[in-house]
């Protein structure tokens with residue numbers, strides 16, 4: 001069983017995007033005072049960096065080579081909506097992104113002929129992603145109670161951007177839209 005070049009490039013894109021996400025969340029910790037939030041962001045950041053490690057190990061295990069790329073999911077978002085600056089923007093985008101990743105990894109897992117090592121890594125990501133989705137959603141719900149429309153506006157802006165980014169990726173890597 002082997003993983004073709006297109007799928008290897010996709011796994012490398014996953015790897016780079018996990019790392020990018022982890023680094024952004026880690027940066028947010030330095031601007032946070034709330035001890036609970038420091039804890040959540042630090043854990044989330046660490047888990048994303050660990051996901052980058054798991055993809056790196058997966059790529060090597062199926063005979064590929066991890067390579068540096070500028071192209072990440074996060075950079076594609078920035079091209080469409082600009083750089084998220086505030087914690088609200090970063091966590092709103094994180095929520096939109098992680099919902100997408102969850103659906104996309106399920107789709108990838110169901111593709112016929114997925115290498116068992118890749119399948120195992122996808123399954124593990126799906127398990128850990130649930131925790132990320134739920135704490136960020138909880139935080140966003142609290143913000144929405146305080147700030148109202150500001151939160152829903154940011155979310156809908158990012159949802160629209162996500163659809164554009166994902167559509168382009170679907171064409172590039174030949175998978176159908178999960179939306």
Ligand SMILES: [Fe+2]
Pocket residue numbers: 018047048051125
């Ligand atoms: Fe992740």
Ligand SMILES: [Fe+2]
Pocket residue numbers: 048098128129132
């Ligand atoms: Fe995550």
